[in-house]
Amino acid sequence: MVMLGGATGSLARYVLGTAIMNRLGPRFPVGTFVINVSGSFLIGLLMTLLTERLQPHPNWRFLLVVGFLGGYTTFSSFEWETLSLVKDGGRWLGLFNVVGSVLLGYAAVWLGSIIAAKR
Numbered sequence: 001m002v003m004l005g006g007a008t009g010s011l012a013r014y015v016l017g018t019a020i021m022n023r024l025g026p027r028f029p030v031g032t033f034v035i036n037v038s039g040s041f042l043i044g045l046l047m048t049l050l051t052e053r054l055q056p057h058p059n060w061r062f063l064l065v066v067g068f069l070g071g072y073t074t075f076s077s078f079e080w081e082t083l084s085l086v087k088d089g090g091r092w093l094g095l096f097n098v099v100g101s102v103l104l105g106y107a108a109v110w111l112g113s114i115i116a117a118k119r
Contacts, residue, residue, distance in 0.1 A: 001059045001062040001063040001066075001067060002062050002063070002066050002067040002070070003067065004063060004067060005062070005063040005064060005066065005067020005068035005069075005070070005071065006066075006067040006068070006070055006071035007067075007071065008067070008068055008071065009067060009068035009069060009070060009071025009072035009073075010071035010072070011071075012068075012071075012072050013035055013071065013072045013073075013074055016031065016034070016035060017031030017032060017034075017035055017074070018031070019031075020034055027093075028085075028093055028097070029077075029078070029081040029085075029097065032074050032077050032078050032081055033078075033097065033100065033101055035072065035073065035074050036073060036074060036075065036078055036101045036105055037101065037104045037105050037108045038108070039069055039072050039073035039074075039105075040073075040104075040105035040106070040108040040109040040112070041108035041109065041111060041112040042069060042072075042112060043065060043069050043073075043109060043112070044108065044109035044110060044111065044112030044113040044116070045112030045113065045115060045116045046061075046064050046065055046069070046112075046116075047061075047065060047113070048112065048113040048116035048117050049116045050064075050065070052116070052117060053116060053117065053119075078097070078101060081097070082094045082097045082098055085097060
């Protein structure tokens with residue numbers, strides 16, 4: 001289940017990230033930024049549903065959270081791209097990437113959890 005979800009999540013990350021970067025250009029890593037925030041939202045939503053609202057088979061968590069979201073989110077790519085921005089003289093863009101990803105990611109995980117917890 002982890003392998004199946006991970007392969008699917010990795011493919012989704014590649015397709016979405018590439019599509020975003022092709023549209024918006026490479027100056028700022030918008031693709032990774034969008035994936036980190038949406039991945040944070042999805043983990044908040046799914047973990048709340050899977051642990052508080054539903055009682056599914058444990059394989060669903062392995063497939064969706066450990067596998068898919070593990071392959072989909074790109075934190076290591078985020079770190080590398082931030083370092084690249086700073087090295088290329090974009091220290092303010094690097095700072096924006098870190099602060100924006102963390103704050104919006106936190107807001108997204110909180111929102112996903114709130115939405116999933118509503119009855």
